Amino acid sequence: MPRSVIAMGGNHESTATAISHALGALHLNAQVDVLKNSNVYQTDPMGTGAGDQFLNAACLLDTSLAPIELLDLVLQIETDNHRTRQTHWGPRTLDLDLIFYGDEIIAGDRLTVPHPDYWYRRFVLDPAADVCPEWVHPTTGISIAELRDRLHAAEFRVSVSGDVDPDFLTAEFRTEFGDVRFEYVAEVTRPPASGLGIHVSGEPCQLPPMWLNAPPTSLESFVRDVLTAARGQCQRLESD
Numbered sequence: 419m420p421r422s423v424i425a426m427g428g429n430h431e432s433t434a435t436a437i438s439h440a441l442g443a444l445h446l447n448a449q450v451d452v453l454k455n456s457n458v459y460q461t462d463p464m465g466t467g468a469g470d471q472f473l474n475a476a477c478l479l480d481t482s483l484a485p486i487e488l489l490d491l492v493l494q495i496e497t498d499n500h501r502t503r504q505t506h507w508g509p510r511t512l513d514l515d516l517i518f519y520g521d522e523i524i525a526g527d528r529l530t531v532p533h534p535d536y537w538y539r540r541f542v543l544d545p546a547a548d549v550c551p552e553w554v555h556p557t558t559g560i561s562i563a564e565l566r567d568r569l570h571a572a573e574f575r576v577s578v579s580g581d582v583d584p585d586f587l588t589a590e591f592r593t594e595f596g597d598v599r600f601e602y603v604a605e606v607t608r609p610p611a612s613g614l615g616i617h618v619s620g621e622p623c624q625l626p627p628m629w630l631n632a633p634p635t636s637l638e639s640f641v642r643d644v645l646t647a648a649r650g651q652c653q654r655l656e657s658d
Contacts, residue, residue, distance in 0.1 A: 419451070419482050421480050422478075422479055422517075423546055424444075424477050424514055424517065425536070425541075426440060426477070426513070426545075427461075427472050427474040427541060428473060428510050428513055429463060429470050429472040430509060430511040430512075432499075432500075433473045434458070436499040436500075436512040437458065437475050437512065439498070440512060440514060444491075450479055450480070450483065450491075451480040452477055453478045453479055453480060454478045455475060456475050456476045456546070457475070457545065457654045457655065458474070458475045458545075458654075459541065459545055459652050459654050460472070460651070460652075460653045460655055461540065461650065461652045462650030463646075464539075464646050465643055466639065468509065469509035471651075473655075474541040474542070474544075474652075476542070476546045477549060485516070485519045485529055486528065488516060488519065489516055489528065492515075495512070496513065499511050499512040516529065517536050523557065532556070535630075537565050537628055538630070539648070540566070540652040541647065543565055544652045544654070546562050551566075568618070569649070572597075573599065574597060574598050574618075574648075574649065575599045575601055575618075576599070576601070576616055576618055576644075578601070578602055579602070590638060591641065591642070591645070594642075595645050595649060597649070616630045616641065618644070618648055630644065
């Protein structure tokens, strides 16, 4: 059966219970075998309207469900735990994301795997490293542990390309993200398909460039969201 990784999170007072219920629902499904679940982490919210701090976790499972069937299952579990979608990146009781489904690469209207944004998010990588640190992205060949270690690196560089004043980011974020070194890259060998690109890297973890496409919104908000996800608090909570 294909092995899959599901990320879990939320920032409602009932989220801890919802994560427990979600794991229970997966265990009860005859077509799912939960192999391991991670520690729970307390993480900084990403997005100005996200609300309070989040709880995040991950689980590793085998399943005979097809990718869309697994997606439908986790969406139903979200609904059963009173998930609503009134605000993008808003407060939520429970969010379940399918990060990997075997080695498959899927780009559909309803489902994209591997999840396109997991690689710069500590709230995904830290829990996922608990359950499958050796898991390798099917196209980049980079493991979850390597990606996590890069985000933990003492020296952290963010390279920006595109039509932007390179001094803007330095001035705007020097105080808020004092451990990040901003670099402007006028020419890149593999620029983003469109818009602005951000290249997250840290030494001594020398990994290939990975780029993000900036949405047509505030550059300041975009960079802050990325850096919060990459460098914000992600604290493992002690088990009761």
